[in-house]
Amino acid sequence: xxxxxxxxxxxxxxxxxxxxxxxxxxxxxxxxxxxxxxxxxxxxxxxxxxxxxxxxxxxxxxxxxxxxxxxxxxxxxxxxxxxxxxxxxxxxxxxxxxxxxxxxxxxxxxxxxxxxxxxxxxxxxxxxxxxxxxxxxxxxxxxxxxxxxxxxxxxxxxxxxxxxxxxxxxxxxxxxxx
Amino acid sequence: xxxxxxxxxxxxxxxxxxxxxxxxxxxxxxxxxxxxxxxxxxxxxxxxxxxxxxxxxxxxxxxxxxxxxxxxxxxxxxxxxxxxxxxxxxxxxxxxxxxxxxxxxxxxxxxxxxxxxxxxxxxxxxxxxxxxxxxxxxxxxxxxxxxxxxxxxxxxxxxxxxxxxxxxxxxxxxxxxxxxxxxxxxxxxxxxxxxxxxxxxxxxxxxxxxxxxxxxxxxxxxxxxxxxxxxxxxxxxxxxxxxxxxxxxxxxxxxxxxxxxxxxxxxxxxxxxxxxxxxxxxxxxxxxxxxxxxxxxxxxxxxxxxxxxxxxxxxxxxxxxxxxxxxxxxxxxxxxxxxxxxxxxxxxxxxxxxxxxxxxxxxxxxxxxxxxxxxxxxxxxxxxxxxxxxxxxxxxxxxxxxxxxxxxxxxxxxxxxxxxxxxxxxxxxxxxxxxxxxxxxxxxxxxx
Numbered sequence: 219x220x221x222x223x224x225x226x227x228x229x230x231x232x233x234x235x236x237x238x239x240x241x242x243x244x245x246x247x248x249x250x251x252x253x254x255x256x257x258x259x260x261x262x263x264x265x266x267x268x269x270x271x272x273x274x275x276x277x278x279x280x281x282x283x284x285x286x287x288x289x290x291x292x293x294x295x296x297x298x299x300x301x302x303x304x305x306x307x308x309x310x311x312x313x314x315x316x317x318x319x320x321x322x323x324x325x326x327x328x329x330x331x332x333x334x335x336x337x338x339x340x341x342x343x344x345x346x347x348x349x350x351x352x353x354x355x356x357x358x359x360x361x362x363x364x365x366x367x368x369x370x371x372x373x374x375x376x377x378x379x380x381x382x383x384x385x386x387x388x389x390x391x392x393x394x395x396x
Numbered sequence: 397x398x399x400x401x402x403x404x405x406x407x408x409x410x411x412x413x414x415x416x417x418x419x420x421x422x423x424x425x426x427x428x429x430x431x432x433x434x435x436x437x438x439x440x441x442x443x444x445x446x447x448x449x450x451x452x453x454x455x456x457x458x459x460x461x462x463x464x465x466x467x468x469x470x471x472x473x474x475x476x477x478x479x480x481x482x483x484x485x486x487x488x489x490x491x492x493x494x495x496x497x498x499x500x501x502x503x504x505x506x507x508x509x510x511x512x513x514x515x516x517x518x519x520x521x522x523x524x525x526x527x528x529x530x531x532x533x534x535x536x537x538x539x540x541x542x543x544x545x546x547x548x549x550x551x552x553x554x555x556x557x558x559x560x561x562x563x564x565x566x567x568x569x570x571x572x573x574x575x576x577x578x579x580x581x582x583x584x585x586x587x588x589x590x591x592x593x594x595x596x597x598x599x600x601x602x603x604x605x606x607x608x609x610x611x612x613x614x615x616x617x618x619x620x621x622x623x624x625x626x627x628x629x630x631x632x633x634x635x636x637x638x639x640x641x642x643x644x645x646x647x648x649x650x651x652x653x654x655x656x657x658x659x660x661x662x663x664x665x666x667x668x669x670x671x672x673x674x675x676x677x678x679x680x681x682x683x684x685x686x687x688x689x690x691x692x693x694x695x696x697x698x699x700x701x702x703x704x705x706x707x708x709x710x711x712x713x714x715x716x717x718x719x720x721x722x723x724x725x726x727x728x729x730x731x732x733x734x735x736x737x738x739x740x741x742x743x744x745x746x747x748x749x750x751x752x753x754x755x756x757x758x759x760x761x762x763x764x765x766x767x768x769x770x771x772x773x774x775x776x777x778x779x780x781x782x783x784x785x786x787x788x789x790x791x792x793x794x795x796x797x798x799x800x801x802x803x804x805x806x807x808x809x810x811x812x813x814x815x816x817x818x819x820x821x822x823x824x825x826x827x828x829x830x831x832x833x834x835x836x837x838x839x840x841x842x843x844x
Contacts (some may be wrong), residue, residue, distance in 0.1 A: 343501015
């Protein structure tokens with residue numbers, strides 16, 4: 219008998235989006251119920267960067283007001299609940315990816331662009347996201363999702379702004395994705 | 397009662413474990429919904445795959461219905477739930493910038509973390525980009541200060557914007573979300589799978605979809621009917637949370653202790669005077685704000701009180717204690733912290749810090765505990781007498797009639813030396829300290 223052919227383990231399909239949304243809603247509720255605030259991601263990334271900067275230029279962190287509030291003097295940028303949540307999010311994504319057989323180094327991109335373009339676009343998009351998220355005091359998770367669930371007016375205005383800008387530009391950037 | 401006060405375990409392992417666990421669940425749900433795939437996310441903006449909208453809005457309305465249900469049945473105190481404060485223009489401009497970032501980069505910060513967790517190279521690049529972006533912001537934040545704090549509206553709910561009860565707003569939000577889902581399904585069929593939209597396709601058929609939508613709408617309708625708890629129902633929970641017992645007279649603070657706090661420059665003391673305008677004009681403690689009964693339930697006013705810095709101590713005062721206690725309950729139920737009552741009210745205050753006889757004399761036969769001024773004022777002094785600011789060095793501005801009684805004060809001592817303190821104002825008052833300052837103020841934001 220010949221050797222068994224090596225089976226390429228196909229990624230499992232994603233769950234139904236409404237089920238996913240309902241589960242996410244329960245997680246969000248749990249966050250509010252237990253801690254009094256919602257979920258978030260961007261603040262932790264800011265703290266990670268501040269911590270990184272502290273390794274190389276601690277005086278700089280002490281001088282820039284926005285960074286000093288996180289890691290100035292003897293305070294530690296990483297000693298914060300958002301950083302713990304960030305670590306959890308990373309780990310949660312990994313575990314769910316393992317179960318769904320989706321953990322593998324790969325680049326997701328539109329068919330018409332090369333890997334370099336995709337990486338550059340991801341970095342530029344990330345910079346804009348990071349900057350906007352700090353200006354808006356929260357990202358899609360911290361402002362839109364968490365604020366939306368507690369009916370914050372500003373969060374809804376914020377959410378619609380994201381969608382408006384993305385839809386307005388989608389046509390012009392269609393080469394990136396289609 | 398929820399939410400739990402985690403400040404007591406802050407910076408311990410269990411504290412971080414709670415957030416780690418929440419993050420774990422958050423990341424897992426995002427990943428299994430497909431949020432780790434930038435192409436799936438970007439497809440949202442070409443109306444081919446509406447997963448982002450479906451997941452986000454299902455999550456928002458599910459959490460929203462659960463939060464307001466829990467609040468309606470009294471297991472969650474919504475006053476202590478952090479509502480991201482509204483800074484309208486920074487939010488809109490930040491949102492527009494993020495929208496551009498979304499369509500270029502294909503992620504938002506949370507989803508890129510999940511993508512990085514499953515080793516998607518574009519996700520890792522995006523997280524790096526977000527890092528650079530937040531750092532750029534940190535460096536330029538000082539240039540944007542006035543804009544960042546502009547159009548501030550505080551804790552501002554949609555229900556307040558529309559002038560509707562919270563429950564009704566939740567019901568409307570659920571209805572709007574269901575309509576959006578319906579539109580999303582049609583869009584996917586048309587643009588995602590290229591099907592024509594036939595009449596048959598317009599009728600939802602999936603039993604689970606219908607059951608889920610029904611459950612959400614039903615619960616939201618129930619929440620709207622039950623309504624949110626009133627202040628009278630909520631204050632015992634708030635008191636319980638803060639560990640304050642009215643029976644033990646915990647919130648009643650002796651005037652002498654209050655005077656001490658007023659003299660403490662590390663604390664900002666706020667006096668809320670709930671008496672009539674007439675009594676207020678006759679006499680009030682220096683810096684007191686007169687609060688009318690309608691203001692006690694005015695969300696705008698309550699918000700302005702909540703925005704005070706964390707080192708603010710608030711005292712409620714009436715002539716006696718009855719009205720002040722009622723107001724205290726209302727304010728406590730609406731989420732105010734470091735909130736106390738002036739023991740014995742203005743009448744006790746005036747007994748401890750007696751005004752000059754030429755300004756006011758005690759009314760014979762009137763008990764100090766009564767809700768009527770137990771002093772007869774010869775003139776409306778407002779806050780212009782020693783009793784209104786006993787913590788200030790009163791010797792600097794003795795009243796004329798006080799000088800009549802103490803002629804030795806008329807002579808300013810040489811070299812601006814401090815004047816001797818007359819005996820009757822020097823007497824020591826003993827009291828039981830009651831104030832326990834809690835520096836953690838009202839809950840702030842999730843992402844901050």
